[in-house]
Amino acid sequence: MPNSITTRRHLLGAAIVTAATQRLTAQNAPPAVSPTPTPRDWTNQHPIQYPDPDIIALDPRFRRYIIGNTAIKRLHIGTSWAEGPAWNGVGRFLVWSDIPANVQMRWIEDDARVTVFRNPAGFSNGNTFDYEGRQLSCEHGGRRVVRYEHNGAVTVIADKFEGKRLNSPNDIVVHPDGSIWFTDPPYGINGNYEGYQAPKEVKEAVYRVDGKTGQLTKLTDEVSGPNGICFSPDYTKMYIADTGAQGRDTKVWDINGATVRNGKRFIQLDVPGTGAPAAADGLRCDLDGNLWMGARPGVQIIAPNAERIGMIRLPENCANVCFGGPRRNRLFMTASQSLYAVHVNTAGAHVA
Numbered sequence: 001m002p003n004s005i006t007t008r009r010h011l012l013g014a015a016i017v018t019a020a021t022q023r024l025t026a027q028n029a030p031p032a033v034s035p036t037p038t039p040r041d042w043t044n045q046h047p048i049q050y051p052d053p054d055i056i057a058l059d060p061r062f063r064r065y066i067i068g069n070t071a072i073k074r075l076h077i078g079t080s081w082a083e084g085p086a087w088n089g090v091g092r093f094l095v096w097s098d099i100p101a102n103v104q105m106r107w108i109e110d111d112a113r114v115t116v117f118r119n120p121a122g123f124s125n126g127n128t129f130d131y132e133g134r135q136l137s138c139e140h141g142g143r144r145v146v147r148y149e150h151n152g153a154v155t156v157i158a159d160k161f162e163g164k165r166l167n168s169p170n171d172i173v174v175h176p177d178g179s180i181w182f183t184d185p186p187y188g189i190n191g192n193y194e195g196y197q198a199p200k201e202v203k204e205a206v207y208r209v210d211g212k213t214g215q216l217t218k219l220t221d222e223v224s225g226p227n228g229i230c231f232s233p234d235y236t237k238m239y240i241a242d243t244g245a246q247g248r249d250t251k252v253w254d255i256n257g258a259t260v261r262n263g264k265r266f267i268q269l270d271v272p273g274t275g276a277p278a279a280a281d282g283l284r285c286d287l288d289g290n291l292w293m294g295a296r297p298g299v300q301i302i303a304p305n306a307e308r309i310g311m312i313r314l315p316e317n318c319a320n321v322c323f324g325g326p327r328r329n330r331l332f333m334t335a336s337q338s339l340y341a342v343h344v345n346t347a348g349a350h351v352a
Contacts, residue, residue, distance in 0.1 A: 075332075089129075094322075103117075104116075125139075126172045130147070168184070205219070227281055228294070238260055239266060278296045296318075327347060
């Protein structure tokens with residue numbers, strides 16, 4: 001009997017220790033994260049209490065980028081599929097594409113007006129501005145990259161590679177050396193909703209146009225669906241969001257002059273709190289090298305070491321982002337039918 005009593009005491013003690021350990025673990029565990037945005041009045045007539053509950057630090061490193069007395073705002077609603085935001089610093093406006101409507105839209109900072117900027121727009125997708133303030137656009141309809149000159153003329157930057165038509169240029173960035181880098185997946189020729197249905201003539205790839213000679217070179221075709229493109233702040237790395245069936249991850253290459261090398265997976269996303277698959281569409285770097293990616297449930301923020309540190313929840317799927325405003329500390333988000341914006345405690349690393 002004494003041995004039986006001792007055994008029961010040991011079992012009881014072990015159970016108490018286990019329960020206490022479980023309670024302590026639960027107390028120290030991070031709170032559960034939901035991808036569902038907080039219900040709010042997106043007409044901006046009924047304010048939400050600060051801090052905005054949909055700007056979430058998933059890691060302490062992200063807290064420094066959150067401004068406690070700012071809120072996400074919807075600046076416009078009414079597009080079919082919003083894409084390609086780019087900030088014009090001289091005009092103090094944001095241009096973006098509504099691909100299915102075949103128009104480019106413009107949000108003007110001084111009075112928050114939204115106007116149709118260009119119609120038709122060649123079913124444009126990605127946009128940016130070069131170091132001379134000229135707009136560059138990726139056209140699905142023309143299967144080309146164009147530049148809008150100061151006098152209104154349109155210059156074709158690229159439409160063929162080795163005599164064959166490009167697919168449907170998607171996203172675009174400019175390098176300080178004057179070169180233009182862009183992605184070329186087939187999304188704009190897969191049907192008649194975002195362009196004109198047509199067969200592919202070249203493999204999906206990422207290209208570079210030399211700023212002096214205009215020569216088009218292929219940087220890599222190691223991607224099944226090259227989508228968003230972005231440089232690191234020091235222009236030593238190129239990031240590509242791969243939304244193809246064989247990838248659905250974000251890859252990174254080292255930049256070696258006019259070429260890239262050492263391509264590898266940077267990160268494969270999921271939806272925070274659920275583990276459901278997710279993939280970045282567009283992406284931009286801030287001054288600290290963090291990547292701000294349009295990915296469910298809105299925007300995901302990834303540190304340079306490929307660790308997710310924050311997210312911004314939106315009620316719509318966010319395709320692309322860019323930094324703008326006079327201090328480049330306002331994040332603009334093109335999300336399906338709407339344009340959103342929020343101030344952050346950092347700034348964009350690049351020109352547009």
